[in-house]
Amino acid sequence: MVQQARAAATRQQIVRGAAEMFEKSGFEGARLGNIVENAGITKGALYFHFRSKEDLARFIIGEQHRISIASVEAIGREQVSAIEQIVMLCHEMARQIVNDPIVRAGIRITLELSADDQGPADPYLDWINSCEILATRAVEQGDLLADIDPPRLARFVIGAFTGVQTVSQVLTQRTDLEQRVDDMWGFLLPGIMPATRHHDIARIRRARWVPDDAD
Numbered sequence: 001m002v003q004q005a006r007a008a009a010t011r012q013q014i015v016r017g018a019a020e021m022f023e024k025s026g027f028e029g030a031r032l033g034n035i036v037e038n039a040g041i042t043k044g045a046l047y048f049h050f051r052s053k054e055d056l057a058r059f060i061i062g063e064q065h066r067i068s069i070a071s072v073e074a075i076g077r078e079q080v081s082a083i084e085q086i087v088m089l090c091h092e093m094a095r096q097i098v099n100d101p102i103v104r105a106g107i108r109i110t111l112e113l114s115a116d117d118q119g120p121a122d123p124y125l126d127w128i129n130s131c132e133i134l135a136t137r138a139v140e141q142g143d144l145l146a147d148i149d150p151p152r153l154a155r156f157v158i159g160a161f162t163g164v165q166t167v168s169q170v171l172t173q174r175t176d177l178e179q180r181v182d183d184m185w186g187f188l189l190p191g192i193m194p195a196t197r198h199h200d201i202a203r204i205r206r207a208r209w210v211p212d213d214a215d
Contacts, residue, residue: 010041010049013039013040013041014039014041014045014046014049015056015060015063016039016102017039017041018030018035018038018039018105019060019101019105022057022060022105022108023101023104023108026108026109027057028112057109060105060109061106064102064107064110064123065123067100067102068093068123068126071092071093071211072126075088076130080207081138081143082134083143084204086138086157087185088209089127089130090157090185091178091181091208091209092209092211093127093161093165094177094178095178097165098174098178129154131157132150133150135148135150135157143193143194143197144192144193144194148192160184164181167180168180182205186205189204
């Protein structure tokens with residue numbers, strides 16, 4: 001049991017150190033020597049857990065996906081309207097990007113690999129699918145216009161969020177991401193909600209999900 005715990009701790013140490021290097025230098029720029037040095041482990045320890053840099057990068061993408069889907073599922077259990085859950089989802093995605101190097105690294109690696117048609121689409125497809133389910137429910141609850149097409153709206157919302165966080169990264173290193181996501185919803189909600197529900201917009205924009213382990 002002690003050996004298993006030590007191995008798990010070493011694996012997490014490797015993943016954390018690698019994530020920091022991938023975020024800083026990208027998949028191509030990160031060297032195994034730099035990852036080993038940053039993680040504070042030996043090459044032997046790295047190769048015991050991961051066969052290659054690509055294997056390590058794919059694991060980090062998988063961890064980013066796992067973290068995101070766990071939050072999607074948790075938000076889905078909140079006793080609030082579906083439209084509030086969509087807003088919560090976007091703000092939680094933003095919070096993870098700001099606070100978690102594994103999430104930032106996973107996103108960077110995915111985008112970099114996608115330039116060569118090697119990037120996994122599953123994280124984005126799952127986000128879109130989750131948003132589509134919530135949008136369908138929001139139409140049924142009367143919080144979205146009846147003629148809104150949930151699949152198209154879901155793809156737009158995730159695409160808009162991706163653009164917002166990318167521009168925030170370029171201009172402010174994401175220090176204003178919370179505000180920019182709120183701006184996105186401030187512009188979007190009046191156009192997709194029935195006029196009879198506009199009095200709820202301010203409350204919906206304030207919707208946030210706080211994970212149990214948040215500081």
